[in-house]
Amino acid sequence: MTDADIAAALSEATGRHVHHERVDDTHIVAALLANGISTPFAQPLGADGIARRNGWFDITTHAVPRLTGRPATSILDYFTTQRAELLAV
Numbered sequence: 001m002t003d004a005d006i007a008a009a010l011s012e013a014t015g016r017h018v019h020h021e022r023v024d025d026t027h028i029v030a031a032l033l034a035n036g037i038s039t040p041f042a043q044p045l046g047a048d049g050i051a052r053r054n055g056w057f058d059i060t061t062h063a064v065p066r067l068t069g070r071p072a073t074s075i076l077d078y079f080t081t082q083r084a085e086l087l088a089v
Contacts, residue, residue, distance in 0.1 A: 032045055
């Protein structure tokens with residue numbers, strides 16, 4: 001799931017337009033550091049986009065139902081159930 005997919009799901013669930021703008025990975029790290037996140041945390045958070053673009057999160061497993069005993073929920077379904085909280089932000 002891409003950031004654009006997440007923005008689209010948020011838009012659909014809330015009825016508000018959520019715009020996704022791609023930001024260079026180095027700018028993400030710089031912004032995190034500028035906002036007080038320490039380097040040991042900022043670097044891995046900044047690498048998240050690289051990992052997703054390289055397919056590290058493209059694998060679907062049965063971990064959620066095995067761990068929770070319930071079926072996994074789509075991101076759209078989750079956002080829809082959390083609509084009131086999302087709109088309160």
